Amino acid sequence: MTKDLETKFLSELDKHQNIIHKVCRTYTNNDAAHKDLFQEITIQLWNAYPKFRGDSKFSTWMYRVSFNTAISLYRKTKRNIETTPLIENKVDFEYSEYNDKKDRQLDLLYKAIHSLNDIEKALALMYLEDKSYEEIASTLGITEINARVKMNRTKTKLKNILNP
Amino acid sequence: MTQLENIKDLWKQQETENIRYSKNELQGMMVQRSSSVVKWILIISILEFILPNIIFLVTDFEASREFNEKYGLTNMVNVYLGIHIMIILGFIYVFYRNYRNISVDTSVKMLMHHIITTRKTVKYYIYYNLTIAAVIGFHMFYEVFNSKAFLSTLPEKTNLALIWIISSVLFVLVLVLLWGIYKLVFGFFLKKLNRNYQELEQVE
Numbered sequence: 001m002t003k004d005l006e007t008k009f010l011s012e013l014d015k016h017q018n019i020i021h022k023v024c025r026t027y028t029n030n031d032a033a034h035k036d037l038f039q040e041i042t043i044q045l046w047n048a049y050p051k052f053r054g055d056s057k058f059s060t061w062m063y064r065v066s067f068n069t070a071i072s073l074y075r076k077t078k079r080n081i082e083t084t085p086l087i088e089n090k091v092d093f094e095y096s097e098y099n100d101k102k103d104r105q106l107d108l109l110y111k112a113i114h115s116l117n118d119i120e121k122a123l124a125l126m127y128l129e130d131k132s133y134e135e136i137a138s139t140l141g142i143t144e145i146n147a148r149v150k151m152n153r154t155k156t157k158l159k160n161i162l163n164p
Numbered sequence: 165m166t167q168l169e170n171i172k173d174l175w176k177q178q179e180t181e182n183i184r185y186s187k188n189e190l191q192g193m194m195v196q197r198s199s200s201v202v203k204w205i206l207i208i209s210i211l212e213f214i215l216p217n218i219i220f221l222v223t224d225f226e227a228s229r230e231f232n233e234k235y236g237l238t239n240m241v242n243v244y245l246g247i248h249i250m251i252i253l254g255f256i257y258v259f260y261r262n263y264r265n266i267s268v269d270t271s272v273k274m275l276m277h278h279i280i281t282t283r284k285t286v287k288y289y290i291y292y293n294l295t296i297a298a299v300i301g302f303h304m305f306y307e308v309f310n311s312k313a314f315l316s317t318l319p320e321k322t323n324l325a326l327i328w329i330i331s332s333v334l335f336v337l338v339l340v341l342l343w344g345i346y347k348l349v350f351g352f353f354l355k356k357l358n359r360n361y362q363e364l365e366q367v368e
Binding site for chain 1: 191204356
């Protein structure tokens with residue numbers, strides 16, 4: 001029975017691991033911290049899995065546990081950045097001389113996200129993932145109206161950082 | 165917000181570019197030990213429950229019984245001890261109940277709320293201990309300073325008021341020091357959590 005549960009969990013985890021990688025890249029700024037947080041999220045997911053009833057999608061549940069781990073449970077001083085201002089000059093999404101333009105742009109986007117606070121990071125990530133306001137509100141535990149207001153503020157902040 | 169829409173496209177393209185862990189690596193991670201804040205909170209809290217009362221474990225019971233009898237404190241100490249044990253048990257029950265409420269698959273705000281509530285139980289426990297230490301301490305001072313056994317040992321021209329003041333100031337200093345140390349430990353653990361909680365609470 002436990003083996004079945006483990007196999008099922010492992011297959012879901014493998015299928016959706018991209019979600020955890022995005023959360024880790026959002027909340028950490030180096031490979032070691034990324035792996036450390038990934039591991040902590042995996043442990044938390046596995047510990048909570050026996051109680052997962054499938055009322056929500058596995059991926060929705062995974063977001064919730066991942067954010068909770070990143071925001072409230074994970075504690076490593078080496079991990080973060082907190083709210084370091086973006087040192088780069090204007091981030092130009094229209095023009096680049098580099099061949100790896102997309103990688104560079106993605107790096108800059110993550111740098112911009114790193115300068116947000118922990119709650120805004122979650123909002124930014126859910127915005128980029130096209131989550132509904134209903135899901136955003138229930139993940140964070142706030143009202144939909146409040147989620148909309150906070151989202152607008154986060155989007156404006158992000159836009160200002162990317163295009164000062 | 166069109167620029168942000170462009171970013172969304174960029175964001176979606178990272179799907180295939182990300183690093184991936186193999187199933188073996190994932191399985192290895194599942195069985196690792198958690199280093200979460202909640203685990204540390206439990207360890208620290210248990211220590212905090214034990215530490216204020218550790219003095220009982222190193223007490224020379226015979227000597228303290230003799231001391232209490234000499235200054236007529238036996239009844240008073242027994243009453244305080246009875247009340248103290250009941251209150252400690254109450255705190256442990258509330259702490260355990262709050263701790264059980266901490267669940268990683270609730271909403272972000274609810275998880276923070278439960279962690280903060282659990283820590284608050286310990287905070288009040290520490291405040292209670294400092295208060296009861298002050299109450300018992302001053303009560304004992306009062307009884308001892310008024311007992312014949314103590315007064316008869318003093319030289320004739322002793323300034324009792326001065327002894328009172330010095331003892332009280334020293335005692336209060338120790339309490340303040342303990343309170344300060346505790347505030348540091350408490351703040352260290354909850355600073356980030358409190359800030360994030362405020363951020364969610366705040367309604368524009």
